[in-house]
Amino acid sequence: MSLQGASSTSTATGPRASSLAIPGLSMAGGPRVTMSPAKRQWERLQQALLARKDRLSQWVLPRATGMQRASLAPTIGLAGQLTTYQLEPETRFDCDRVRVIIQEVFVDNLERVQYDELAFKRLGVQIGEEVRSRIKRLNFDRYRLVCYVQLVQRRNQGFYSRARFLWDSERDDCASGYFETAHVFASCLVLGVYKE
Template sequence: MSENKQISKQVRTYQPTYQLESRKRFNIEDVEKTLQNIVNSELEEVEYSDKTAADLCISLTENIRTAIKEENYDRYRIIVAVSIGQRRQQSVHVFHSFLWDHERDGYASYNFENCHIFANVVVYGIYFD
């Protein structure tokens, strides 16, 4: 009797679980507010010095990158570029060039000036598959 019974196996098929979009998109307004808060608090009373400008750029870059990464933009590579210079009667042009996906990538920038220095800070959120 048991030989006549056919054993039927159910085959399970699974749908792909990968995700094509980020759970939290790069929000330019939030990043600009974060930039303003950090840059204003760290550079408010700073005077320009050739010896400390490079270290100041590095520490400012690390602080900004950590604050942006704490906002949990998944699937985004965060790139921070900081330029600090002595304020005189000159003009400065900063240019960055990337291959860009207009639907997913974004950037936020902030310019700071006091009577001694200027600072240009740009944060790029590049979508990373």
């Protein structure tokens, strides 16, 4: 029995049409494509991402087009700055100058103050922000500053504080300062962590 005779006696939509089909060919003559549900879902996801790509790329890189967009994409860092791969800081973190700033801020804010639990919560944050803003004026380029302030009521007790961090010992550094009055003990730790 030939294929030509079988197709003339049966209809294309009948039950015998699928039994007479040649494997790999559809009734239209092209290759038969069967796709798993996971692959269909993956292709729909790819199409949705491609549809959104133009809107997102116009928002992130408004002036770059086509090949420019592809060449600029790997050079943009997480903070939106261009990466420079600068391994050494231009201005190193100077611990002595930072210690002087810590002492000045402590004297300005704590010299004649009585301990008050509610007021000292705000005062600790205020001291940390003031120390950090004064250190930023020293222009330690590419350093992230972490300022840790502790204010404790003094009642003839001991005070023990410890901090441990993981950092690059060649580029990162820290400075600390302490201040005591009859009513208050204050400590401040400032970390200068270099951002490559």
